[in-house]
Amino acid sequence: MTWSALSTPPDALPPRPITMRAQSIPARHEFPEHAHDWHQVVYAVDGVLMVTAENRSFVISPEQAVWLPSGVRHRVGSLLGAAFRSLWIAVDAGRNLPSAPTVLAVSPLLKELIVEAAAIEGRRDADGYPGRVATLILDQLGRARALTAGLPWPRGERLLRLCEALYVDPADSRSSDDWAKALGMSTRTLTRQFEAEMGSSLRSWRRRVRLLRAIELLSRGTGVTETAMQLGYGSASAFVFAFRTEMGASPHAYMRRAAGRREASSARPPKARGQNA
Template structure:
């Protein structure tokens, strides 16, 4: 059954200016809440500090765990869904203050220093203008230096391919091959393989791996043990899951469990 979601319209919305290019707000939405499709005149960085969020734009989706942030340029229609219980910071950004793209979304890593600066600027009790200005200036520099992460999942529009992708999203651990999926969506395996290339510029195997990565990030954010996460996304061998995760993101899944901002030694 589809998850029931409560519409959430967050306030306040203090907008950025050239003088104060980043305005930070803490959001505590209802569990499984959703901010329906909308646009902003400013850029936006959404950064969970508890749980994970799913950000959708036409043709693309991102699962964003804690201590990562998704950049949404001004004018891009988007929807933000909470995956369970979530708390997140949102940074409204004067887009000319950053070097992030103005025509595409991306996910960046949030350093420990960036987290502290965001916490400071979200604190309504911090009114000292000189301190706020210094924190804001340093935050802009930290955002500019943040590495990006490949967490996006492209979504198709073609009816048969979209039916397949939706079915796979409902069961990311499925071991069905493209040949086995084909009769369930009314297309041959060859046609589906071609559609993956023409619609999404990727292969069936690569798209499924990216889906599993997104699902794994969601489950880790919910506190599911890593051995169970591996099983739910189709890896009977936890070490194979860790290898896939590390190859995709450059760090093991235990990095997200620790939330420490530094890669941890164990690969579980």
């Protein structure tokens, strides 16, 4: 299937100091390659994003964001759809942040600040509340842990076919030999090309895809057994073991933490009377 292009806002104004854009990206849609005169943080509160910048393509989960300095040409889309959040940040406001595209770990606090910024975008508040939220976001971005990268994503047509198929259906059990035959190449050529472009073996990449999809499914409330089946594990216990090995916590513990964050957010006290919307 082909991808469809999304339009970037034609009347975009420089952020002062932060502009928040909230938008849903349908499945197989993307913003074609472009650049901004300001910095950008690319994030999805739900679903996963595919980002290309400086000749690297990778996938990020809702626990990750991408920092894109001003002037960097980039492309953003989603294979299965995502709740997209884009933070435009003035150049001066981001002067202490990385000078190159960087994958950042998103803490629960930073996620809630992004959600809040989207909720109040465009509002005027006499006591300066939006400005304080913006200041906290910048502070949290400066404290965010830089990650090596998201899930590597190919750019060549044949590897794209392979990776898209495995991402859509992580339970696909076809071997390297099977895939090589389907793609019209030898197993040795497939292995060599995959490792050269992706920096890992196909087996290791499959494991990372399953982890990414597990986080996505669990975050949406899918049960452990159903998640295990959708990912192609032979049993729930096998999935729990793999998840704990990678994440340092069981899927149930992850779900409890996620539920706790949602409850804390929904329990946020209302604004005091007299505050402007």
